[in-house]
Amino acid sequence: MVSWDEAASYVLAELRKEGYEAFIVGGAVRDKVMGKRVRDIDICTDATADTVKNIFPRTAEPGVNHGTILVSAGGRTVEVSEFKSRTHTDGGLTEDLSVRDFTCNAMAMTEEGRIIDPFHGQEDIRKKLLQSVGNPAARFREDPLRLLRALRLSLQLGFEIETGTNEAMEKLAPLIRRCAVERVAAEFEKAAENELDINELIFLLSHPVIKELPHFGACCISLAEKAGANEGSGFPVRTPVEWWSIIAGFVHREEANTLLHYYKRSGKIIKSVMAVLEETSRQSGKQWEDLALYRLGSELIPAAEKLLALREEREPDVPYLISRLRELPLQSKKDLKLNGHILMREFPHKPGKWIGKVLNSVEEAVILGKVENDTARILEWLKREKWE
Ligand code: ATP
Ligand code: MG
Numbered sequence: 001m002v003s004w005d006e007a008a009s010y011v012l013a014e015l016r017k018e019g020y021e022a023f024i025v026g027g028a029v030r031d032k033v034m035g036k037r038v039r040d041i042d043i044c045t046d047a048t049a050d051t052v053k054n055i056f057p058r059t060a061e062p063g064v065n066h067g068t069i070l071v072s073a074g075g076r077t078v079e080v081s082e083f084k085s086r087t088h089t090d091g092g093l094t095e096d097l098s099v100r101d102f103t104c105n106a107m108a109m110t111e112e113g114r115i116i117d118p119f120h121g122q123e124d125i126r127k128k129l130l131q132s133v134g135n136p137a138a139r140f141r142e143d144p145l146r147l148l149r150a151l152r153l154s155l156q157l158g159f160e161i162e163t164g165t166n167e168a169m170e171k172l173a174p175l176i177r178r179c180a181v182e183r184v185a186a187e188f189e190k191a192a193e194n195e196l197d198i199n200e201l202i203f204l205l206s207h208p209v210i211k212e213l214p215h216f217g218a219c220c221i222s223l224a225e226k227a228g229a230n231e232g233s234g235f236p237v238r239t240p241v242e243w244w245s246i247i248a249g250f251v252h253r254e255e256a257n258t259l260l261h262y263y264k265r266s267g268k269i270i271k272s273v274m275a276v277l278e279e280t281s282r283q284s285g286k287q288w289e290d291l292a293l294y295r296l297g298s299e300l301i302p303a304a305e306k307l308l309a310l311r312e313e314r315e316p317d318v319p320y321l322i323s324r325l326r327e328l329p330l331q332s333k334k335d336l337k338l339n340g341h342i343l344m345r346e347f348p349h350k351p352g353k354w355i356g357k358v359l360n361s362v363e364e365a366v367i368l369g370k371v372e373n374d375t376a377r378i379l380e381w382l383k384r385e386k387w388e
Helices: 004-017 027-033 049-055 093-098 121-127 136-142 145-157 163-178 181-193 198-205 217-229 240-248 253-262 267-283 290-311 318-327 340-346 353-367 375-384
Strands: 022-025 042-045 068-073 076-082
Touching: 004 022, 004 042, 004 049, 004 068, 004 076, 022 027, 022 093, 027 121, 049 068, 049 076, 136 145, 136 163, 145 163, 145 181, 145 198, 181 240, 198 217, 217 240, 217 290, 240 253, 240 267, 240 290, 253 267, 267 290, 290 318, 290 353, 340 353, 340 375, 353 375
Parallel strands: 042 076
Antiparallel strands: 022 042, 068 076
């Protein structure tokens, strides 16, 4: 696979060879100016989407984003968009940059590496300031998702939100309710994937914008209070499952499921979070039980422990729990020295539900240390327990 720089150079050069203007824009320019690793490349051009499709041999249309074409370049996928503008008659690079959300995101870069920065994004990057392009209130009214993008980007970049921008956010906070829930959820998950430490979590959950979100109000208050007592360093929220476990873990049990469905989370996330809530509800106030650790497994232990630690106002200790998990006699059902075939041979019954039930009880007994994970011992134990 080629590097992002090589992929970008190829796309820019091809477009220019055909007589079009083309620039790298958005997050990639910002990350380059900040000396960060670039994770994707957006390019804007005066060529139409149809022209872009004709110039490049391998393209795809993302379906959403009208006017954007995905171009394959040496194993990378570069997003190429026609200049954005407020009206159909306007156009050009400066117009495109002026409709972007924040000054640090409103810069462009030429093929030669020259930065075009009409809204002083570089200066704001130096000052670590997140500031709307143009009038903040007008920009947030135009697209309220920017309210949440402001919070997510300020955390991700470590920038403070400029006073005027933040005042507009506080005033217009209720507009966040108009955003598509999927887009709201995606911003939260992006924030989580960039890691949220305890202070960042408090900042986010105490912001007026977040309190306006359906199902978030009550949980924001209790969570911010609990988080305030926990200054731990071992905390960071790292994954979408950790994020939603903490959010759903601070609303009423019956509301948790509603919340996850309301934000249209995937079946996999909902299942994981509900498992975390189930196990943490049994553990409150006690040491983690072996069986709970086993049922959660290494994938869900971090989410469960972080939620429980927040509730109990203590430091989470994920490494300790993982090491306890590793010492258990089983890591999964596959490790059990018993299966349906052995059971049918030893206990002459018809195949049926009893097999699953017996296997589950044996699994639990092995984890609880009631019987050793050894076929002969298990069969002895089963006979003693009158399972046959
Ligand atoms: P990341 O590095 O996390 O991907 P990003 O700034 O690249 O952050 P994207 O969602 O990938 O975020 O958007 C790419 C660019 O598109 C932004 O940098 C910004 O210029 C512009 N943009 C995205 N969303 C909006 C929006 N809601 N309003 C205005 N401009 C936007
Ligand atoms: Mg991006």
